[in-house]
Each structure stands twice: as structure tokens, then as C-alpha cells.
Amino acid sequence: MYGLELLDRVADTSGAEWSLLIAAPFVGSFLGVIVRRLPDGQPIAWARSRCDWCGEPLRARDLTPVIGWLAAKGRCRYCNHALGWFYPGIELAAVAVALTALLVDSGPSAWLDCLLGWWLLALAWIDIRSWLLPDLLTLPLVLAGLAAAAVFDPGQLTDRSCAAALGYLSLTAIAALYRALRHREGLGRGDAKLLAAAGAWVGTTALPQVVFFAALSGLATAGCLRLAGVRLRAQSALPFGPFLALATWVLWLCGNIFV
Numbered sequence: 001m002y003g004l005e006l007l008d009r010v011a012d013t014s015g016a017e018w019s020l021l022i023a024a025p026f027v028g029s030f031l032g033v034i035v036r037r038l039p040d041g042q043p044i045a046w047a048r049s050r051c052d053w054c055g056e057p058l059r060a061r062d063l064t065p066v067i068g069w070l071a072a073k074g075r076c077r078y079c080n081h082a083l084g085w086f087y088p089g090i091e092l093a094a095v096a097v098a099l100t101a102l103l104v105d106s107g108p109s110a111w112l113d114c115l116l117g118w119w120l121l122a123l124a125w126i127d128i129r130s131w132l133l134p135d136l137l138t139l140p141l142v143l144a145g146l147a148a149a150a151v152f153d154p155g156q157l158t159d160r161s162c163a164a165a166l167g168y169l170s171l172t173a174i175a176a177l178y179r180a181l182r183h184r185e186g187l188g189r190g191d192a193k194l195l196a197a198a199g200a201w202v203g204t205t206a207l208p209q210v211v212f213f214a215a216l217s218g219l220a221t222a223g224c225l226r227l228a229g230v231r232l233r234a235q236s237a238l239p240f241g242p243f244l245a246l247a248t249w250v251l252w253l254c255g256n257i258f259v
């Protein structure tokens with residue numbers, strides 16, 4: 001059903017939307033650079049210019065998203081080291097974000113959906129790899145949400161600003177309570193800043209739903225991991241950022257689900 005609908009949408013997409021689909025794998029490639037370099041404080045360049053293993057400079061054909069990886073059969077063509085699934089994975093994830101945005105919206109709205117979706121994708125991936133939600137990404141995302149409200153929906157700017165403050169303060173309070181009761185960290189400060197960003201994008205009414213869906217998908221993931229035989233104890237932890245990111249994007253795309 002969704003597949004046919006998507007094919008229909010792709011068949012009659014306009015220029016702006018085609019450009020979105022064409023840009024998506026290149027954006028994914030750039031997100032890959034951010035995800036690998038930002039947590040280590042390395043400089044962000046537009047492209048990964050050298051092989052991580054042999055240091056050989058990569059040429060345009062090596063850097064073409066997905067196709068370069070497929071053409072080289074997933075190996076560096078200079079040292080033959082396996083390149084792994086990271087780059088094609090994040091490039092395809094960026095394409096999936098664009099396709100989902102085109103299912104829901106068209107034109108400039110789809111670009112805004114993708115901007116948020118790609119940003120959240122990078123944050124979620126960094127949190128999974130490095131247990132970090134860098135301020136360099138979360139704080140500008142708060143500002144971007146408020147800027148989007150100011151430009152596209154000025155009547156909502158006050159609500160979105162309140163939601164950003166509420167998001168930050170509520171998770172900070174929960175984290176402090178958890179620390180006082182359990183004497184260890186349960187939530188990172190980055191989670192509170194990400195929820196502030198969520199508030200700046202979805203507003204006060206949808207904000208509690210972001211927390212609800214994030215918690216629900218976190219519990220469902222923990223359940224699936226247990227079923228798959230992964231041993232989880234009370235002290236085991238999952239990064240919360242990916243669930244917050246997913247819930248934020250779903251609420252942004254679908255609007256309030258319970259209202």
C-alpha cells in the first residue's frame with residue numbers, strides 16, 4: 001500500500017522534490033563525516049578524503065554515495081581493506097528520510113521535513129556510536145526550530161519557545177531526581193537539550209507525546225533485545241537520544257496523535 005503510494009508520488013514529483021531525492025545520498029555521505037568526526041573533535045570537511053586504513057586520497061568515483069561503495073565491492077580499491085556498512089548505511093538512511101518526507105509532504109515542506117530528519121539522523125547515530133549528543137548539533141537545532149516557527153508559523157513562536165524551555169527543564173528535573181534516588185546517571189544532559197530541540201519543533205501539546213513515544217519505543221527495543229537473547233540487567237543502558245529523535249520526527253510529520 002505504502003509502496004504503491006510512494007511510487008505514485010515519485011512518478012509525479014516536481015523539480016524541487018527530485019532535487020531532494022538527488023541530494024539525499026550526498027547529504028547522507030556528509031552526515032557520515034559528521035558522525036565519525038564530530039565526537040572526536042576532528043575537522044569536518046565536505047568529503048571523506050582519505051582511506052581510514054591506508055591513507056590513500058580518495059577520488060570522485062570512490063566518493064560517489066552507495067555507487068562508489070558497490071563498484072569497489074565494499075573494499076578500499078588501494079589496500080583492499082573492507083570498508084564496512086557505515087557509509088552506505090547512513091547514505092541509504094538519508095534517502096529513506098527523503099522518501100518518507102515525500103510520502104507526507106511536498107515542495108518546501110518536504111525540504112523542511114528532511115532538514116529536521118537528517119539532523120536527527122546524525123544525532124541518533126552519534127548517540128548510538130559514541131553515547132554523545134553534541135551541543136554543536138543540539139543547540140543549533142533548537143534555534144532552527146524557532147527560526148522555522150518564526151518564518152512559517154509566527155503565531156506558534158511563543159508556544160514553541162515555551163516548549164523548548166519545558167523540554168529542557170523537565171528532563172533536567174527527571175535526571176536530577178534519578179541521580180538523587182539511584183546515585184547514578186540515568187539521563188545525559190544532551191537528552192535534555194535534544195528534548196528542548198523537540199519542543200522548539202513540535203510545540204507544547206505534542207511535547208509530552210514525544211517523551212511517551214520515545215519511552216515506549218525504548219521499552220519495545222529493550223524487549224526485542226531480550227527476545228533476541230541479549231542479556232539486559234537493571235543497570236544496562238540504552239542511549240535515549242535515538243528514541244527521542246525518532247519520536248520527534250514522527251510527531252513533526254504526523255502532528256499531534258492524541259489530539
Ligand SMILES: [Zn+2]
Nearest residue numbers: 051054076079
Ligand atoms: Zn585503503
